[in-house]
Amino acid sequence: MAQGFNMGFRSQREWGWLLAIWIFLSGSGSGLFLLYVFYSLPLQFAMLSLGAVILGGAALLLELGSPLRAWLSLSRLGTSWLSRGALSVVLFVICGVLSIASASSVADFLWPDGGAIGKGLFGIAALSALMITLYPGFFLARNRSIPFWNTALFPVISFGFAIMGASGLALLASVWLGEGMNAIASLAAIVIVLDFFLFGIHLISMWRAGGAARESVRLLTGGPLNWAFWGGVVLVGMLVPLVIVLGTRSAAALAGACILIGAFFFRYCTLKAGVYVPAAVLPEGMDMSRLKRTSADLMREYAGMATGNANRRG
């Protein structure tokens, strides 16, 4: 990473595609597990959910500079959202696999499906899934140096897009849905509309906030990220699938694919649009009068110096 020598706005350059893939897959996957719980979807959806989280985990390991020490990330649960997220993922994968094994009668010889152990594992998996959908929003919002993330609304939006991605995954696998199809399609439409308004409010408030927050919005809507934002998030990710699920539900899989594209680009765009407030900005109201003289002041000063010099020479 090359550090700059200018005082202007700089967006964070540490996180890009790999972290976006992780947050997208883990959010969509764990959200799908929540849909599996609340809509009593077929077991295949729980397996799909686990697969997405595990695949995302592989992307996260690639993101790490020293992946062989990843287990150490469980050691700061008190302060670090990443640590809490890592614990949730470990619990989700372990309890999710055992819970699926239990539900598919593979583990009947160990414990019965409806027994206390099976219910306990299922409950832990569901709670961990909820935590995985929630934590990335808090993880990013904790960064006080980046105002675009550091808002109370951001974790809500992040959760909303996780559920949107989950509905996209469910629609993509709509051949397994059966009677649950209408409920998931309705959920997708509601979540798309809600996310659209929440993110819209966020963008407007960030624009009005000015400074680095406004620069983030500029990057998204009129800067280098605008193709990914307008094309990927708004058009392909929200408007097209909304039209499909409100119109012909026979193309639910296509709507699901579009939603997934939108959910992914949302993660990518919001990560890349994280702009720092420049550390070197001088505080408002500070007396920098010696440095910030107007041209007229300087001209008067220079004229005075010239007169003084002439007098001394004379």
Place this chain on the structure above:
Amino acid sequence: MAKELKKVKWGVAIDLKRCTGCQSCTVACKLENGTPPGIFWTRVLEKEEGTYPFAYKLFMPIRCNHCSNPPCVAVCPTGASYVRENDNLVLIDQDRCIGCHSCVVACPYEARSIPESDKGYYGEQTTPYEQVSYRKWQVGTAQKCTLCVDRIDKGLNPACIETCPTRALVFGDLNDPDSPISKLIAQRSHYQPRAELGTEPNVFYLT
């Protein structure tokens, strides 16, 4: 919980009226710590202001602020980033860092970096000097200004402080009211960068 009162609180005062933007501190840090290409533990930012013919440059040296409430330490999932017990130096345990980039993003002063390779300044082959200095850090883990902790422990000033030709940088114990840095801060108007974030930075800019 009451905050633990440290015996020593190291700080740096930067006199913006004295800084000429010569980058001596940047180079001295490179020499002392052997940081890899593209990574600077301290650097002087520049900004042009005004218009021709009355244009001028503002210079602002930036570095790790060794904050009393460092956001980089709180976000670290492994405890690799820590505050030294006997003073306020924020350091990184290279053997615990997993390179998750959380601290790099969390630092409001953009003072942390993660080297992606151990290439030297002169191509694939590192110089003997680079081979020795690169032992201080690992590829893929976070690194930052240590305020030359080895020198401090020997009773010396950090390299950047020693080298500043205009004496724009002053280092010392902020807990000692008689130290030169404490006196300067008491006498001069100053500000702490991004103090509104609650980081309690220990770098003071004198204006």
